[in-house]
Amino acid sequence: HVTVIVGAATREAAHERSRIAKDAASAVQAAVRGGYLPGGGAAEMAVAHDLERARETMKGMEGFGVAAVAGALRKPLAQIVVNAGYNPLEKVEELKAAQLALSTDSLGIDCDTGQVTDFVHAGIVDPADVKIHALQAAGEVAAAVLRIHTVIKMKQPFEEA
Numbered sequence: 803h804v805t806v807i808v809g810a811a812t813r814e815a816a817h818e819r820s821r822i823a824k825d826a827a828s829a830v831q832a833a834v835r836g837g838y839l840p841g842g843g844a845a846e847m848a849v850a851h852d853l854e855r856a857r858e859t860m861k862g863m864e865g866f867g868v869a870a871v872a873g874a875l876r877k878p879l880a881q882i883v884v885n886a887g888y889n890p891l892e893k894v895e896e897l898k899a900a901q902l903a904l905s906t907d908s909l910g911i912d913c914d915t916g917q918v919t920d921f922v923h924a925g926i927v928d929p930a931d932v933k934i935h936a937l938q939a940a941g942e943v944a945a946a947v948l949r950i951h952t953v954i955k956m957k958q959p960f961e962e963a
Contacts, residue, residue, distance in 0.1 A: 833927065843878040848901055850873075885913075908920050
């Protein structure tokens with residue numbers, strides 16, 4: 803059992819710090835329960851590369867969907883490095899090359915230094931259950947949007963009598 807005392811100068815700041823502490827405790831519980839993956843977009847980068855390899859064997863429109871998902875999986879890292887003041891194109895490609903060269907998906911970009919770093923060794927991890935749930939939810943939303951687009955596309959234009 804652990805007790806965490808949260809204090810701040812104002813009630814609002816204390817409430818916000820308390821919320822952050824509860825979120826952190828929940829993340830630790832999820833990681834202990836379901837394992838963890840490299841954080842900071844590192845795992846998504848590795849999955850994007852695997853999808854690109856699979857896409858090379860596909861024909862037709864299915865391949866475009868897989869390529870779109872691979873591109874979307876690179877967006878979290880790109881946004882993280884933009885927020886840190888780095889060029890996302892440069893850093894995404896640098897990380898992709900490093901992960902391939904060293905055959906590991908635990909590498910990410912350290913936003914303090916801009917260098918490729920082993921995120922698992924550095925303790926930068928995400929709970930696997932949380933990441934899996936987020937990716938499943940994103941896939942469900944994308945599928946729903948595609949279904950809606952197909953229905954709208956198939957609907958005949960209104961004809962006046």
